[in-house]
Amino acid sequence: xxxxxxxxxxxxxVLIALAVIFVPMLLPGSNSGSQSVSTKVPPQPSGExxxxxxxxGPDSASAGxxxxxxxxxxxxxxTLNLEKHPQQAMQALSSGPPIEPTTSAPAASAPAAxxxxxxxxxxxxxxxxxxxxxxxASAPAASAxxxxLPGGAGVAAGVLYTVNLGVYxxxxxxxxxxxxxKQHGFTALAxxxxxxxxxxxxxxxxxxxxxxxxEAARLKLKGFERVSMTIESASTNQTGDAPASxxxxxxxxxxxxxxxxxxxxxxxxxxxxxxxxQGIDGYVDSVDTSKGKLWRVRAGPFASRSVADTTRAQIxxxxxxxxxxxxx
Numbered sequence: 001x002x003x004x005x006x007x008x009x010x011x012x013x014v015l016i017a018l019a020v021i022f023v024p025m026l027l028p029g030s031n032s033g034s035q036s037v038s039t040k041v042p043p044q045p046s047g048e049x050x051x052x053x054x055x056x057g058p059d060s061a062s063a064g065x066x067x068x069x070x071x072x073x074x075x076x077x078x079t080l081n082l083e084k085h086p087q088q089a090m091q092a093l094s095s096g097p098p099i100e101p102t103t104s105a106p107a108a109s110a111p112a113a114x115x116x117x118x119x120x121x122x123x124x125x126x127x128x129x130x131x132x133x134x135x136x137a138s139a140p141a142a143s144a145x146x147x148x149l150p151g152g153a154g155v156a157a158g159v160l161y162t163v164n165l166g167v168y169x170x171x172x173x174x175x176x177x178x179x180x181x182k183q184h185g186f187t188a189l190a191x192x193x194x195x196x197x198x199x200x201x202x203x204x205x206x207x208x209x210x211x212x213x214x215e216a217a218r219l220k221l222k223g224f225e226r227v228s229m230t231i232e233s234a235s236t237n238q239t240g241d242a243p244a245s246x247x248x249x250x251x252x253x254x255x256x257x258x259x260x261x262x263x264x265x266x267x268x269x270x271x272x273x274x275x276x277x278q279g280i281d282g283y284v285d286s287v288d289t290s291k292g293k294l295w296r297v298r299a300g301p302f303a304s305r306s307v308a309d310t311t312r313a314q315i316x317x318x319x320x321x322x323x324x325x326x327x328x
Contacts (some may be wrong), residue, residue: 157238162206256300
C-alpha cells in the first residue's frame, strides 16, 4: 500500500477518535460525570482593612496596652504575661480588692484605623505593681521550755540496785533470812511495810552500785536460799562530786559529768545537742524514780576522773552550767 494512503488513513482515524471524545462534551444537556469549577472571583470585603504591628518578646509593650489593642479585634485572644507582670495578673484574676501600683503610667492606646502603628524607638519599661502587705498574724507564743528539775545537776545522779528476797508476815522468818545472808558476807536489811492491808517485813540485800554486782549477788544467794528473788533499782541524788575512790583502782569503770535532769526527753536532747555543738561528747540516759522517768544529760564518758574534772571546767566556761562528776 502506498505510504501516502497509509498516512491519510491514520489521520482519519485520529480525527474520528477526537470527535467521539469531544463532540458529546459540546452538545447541550450532556453529562460526562465531571464537575465544573467556578472561576468567579469573590467580591471585596466591605469596610476598611486595618494593619497592626504587635511586639513580642522581652521588649514588647506592657500587658495593659496589648490587651487594649486586642479589644478591637474579634479574632484576637487577649492574654496576660504572667512572668513579666505577676502582680497585674493577680489583679485581673483575683476577686478581691484591686492592687495599688506604686507608679502610674498611661496605657498605650490602640493604633487608629487605616494607619500603621510605629514601633517605639525606646522600649517602655513595664509598670511595676506591688501588692499591699497583708497584716501578718502574730505568731503564737512559744511554749515554755522545760527547765531542769529542782536539785541541780545531782538530781537522780546515781542508781542503787538491791536484791529483793520477798515479804514475810512472820518477823522471825525475816530475821532468820537476814542473819543467813550476813553470814555469807552480804549486807541485808528487813524493813516493815504494809502489803494488802497487812504488816509485813520486806527483806533486801544490798545496795549495789551496778546491776552486774546485783546479778552476781542474786546467783550466789540462790545457792543457799530457795526463795523468789528480783532485782530492784532506785535513784539517788548526788549533792557533790563523786570521790576518787568511787571506782576501785583495779576495776574497769568510767566517769561522767552530769549537767541536768529533765522530765521530758526533748529538752534533754536539746541540751545534749548544745553540748555536742561545743565539741564535747554527750549522751542522754533515763532512770525510773518515784516521781516518774527522768532523762539525764551527761558529758563523757571519760576514762579518768581528772579528765572529767577538766571537761567540767570547759562546760562551765562555754555553757555556763556547773555539773557534778559521777561514776558510771
